[in-house]
Amino acid sequence: MSKKKKLTASLGDKTLRLLTLLMAISVLVLMVWMGWQMFDSARPSIDKFGFSFITGRVWDPVKEQFGALPFIYGTLVTSLLALIIAAPIGLGVAIFLNEMARSGVRSVIAFLVEMLAAIPSVVYGLWGIFVLVPWLRETVEPGLAKWFGFIPLFQGTPLGFGMLAGGLILAVMILPTIAAISVEVMAAVPNEQREAALALGATKWEMIRIAVLPYAKSGILGGVMLGLGRALGETMAVTMVIGNRPDILPSLFAPAYSIAAVIANEFTEATYDLYLSALVEVGLILFVITLILNVFARLLVWSVARGPKGGIS
């Protein structure tokens, strides 16, 4: 009797083990399959256009001409702009939360910053169209053109819809990522580091500069890269404000196009196979860029957040 009971128990053990193992493998398979599916669907376009797909400046489905450079350009410019704005602010928020705020203030502000990440991107887009874009068109862009108009970045008609709008909205969207990861890696800095700096008579800022930031540096960089990854792949908000025109122009006021936006706009309208395949290839480029970026960023964050190796503590 007892033997039988033991047998059924081990059967349960085996079942759960097998079931969880199957699920774990399926996650691995899912990743590989997604990559393969993208590559396979993009192949007609890859075979036909080769490398010129990436360097081509003309995107004209009617003439079967597909060059993805305008989309790559628009994606990179808006994402970098977002990074330039969001990285310092995100780092400032992280320092405030980690080194300055009392725990009550800290939890409220941390929650609010998380809410910023929880707002659906289509709502960002809606707000972008009806609040941000008019404000840029009527106030910000004329102002920039007046004072900095000698720089090509700020020339041209202030339309509102364009790369500046895309970059700004992305900055808001990736700020929580950068802040959250920076908080995480700065919290991993051992307190002894801070105390040592303070004991030497450092002011708070000097302590942060000498003892905290160098230690958390690579982790913060990882957070910034994760933010960049999010910016590159963000679809709806950018699609709604970037202007959707496949041009490569130096001015930030000019309408442009991003990789994700062209997929969102044209995918269901792709009337022939090669067109669809070209759109998938554009997606594949995005897939590969974000993949590399994410892997690299995770490694950086992981190397810091898993804690000190040796060192004082």
Add this chain to the structure above:
Amino acid sequence: MHDRLRKYRNRMMMGIFIIATLIALIPLFGILGYVVKNGLSALNWEFFINLPKAMGAPGGGMANSIVGTLIMVLIASLIGIPVGILTAIYLTEYDRTSWLSIGVRFATDVLTGIPSIIVGIVIYTAVVLRMGHFSALAGGLALSIIMIPLIIRSTEEMLKLVSHSIREAGYALGISKVKTILKIVLPTAAKGIITGAMLAVARVSGETAPLLFTALGNQYWARSLNEPIAALPVQIYQYATSPYKEWHQQAWAGSLVLISLVVILNLFARFVFRSRSN
């Protein structure tokens, strides 16, 4: 003299960090403010019970979109939550260090970082093209792929927090591993796991990009899971980019409903569950 300069610089930097934090919060209140203001004025009872109406006809609503979103989030949860939790159990309870677990963790990170529109492309080429039509199933499937890595991550973290002595106490009593996991470890971590699941649900209910060419959207009620179906975020997108003022109003109202859903899920997950589990 030098000391005063240092103190001055210290105060200046602290001020900069406070200003950075305030700047970061401006868009949050800006967006919430506009959504509430414009949304409330357009929101009425008909919004919740009516279908979208043709341009100019009064009393249009988004009933089908709200139901469509709920249906697809339900499908995604039915797939994503079990797969995610079981995978996390494998990673923490059976195998923490082998190449397979490292590979699965890597895959989880990769899946987390994939832009959601890519998921839409994959499901379109693999499911929609093969079935020959857009459907609620394809949409739910796309959302589940976004959900799985989120659930794995949060569940794994919660299971890791369960102390080893609890597991060992189970084994010491001669309780089988499966019972230790199901009756001791999982209940201990249950609140955290539910919190993670709710946050994942909140996240996917706002997703638009993966639904654009899987669920497609629909101005009417979908009669089965095999038909194109409306979704709240997709409907908001279509209305927001239309040229009509009435539809813009509807988009604001839809956004208010969507944001309320997401915020309520977030608040619930964070405060109700976290306060009791800690």
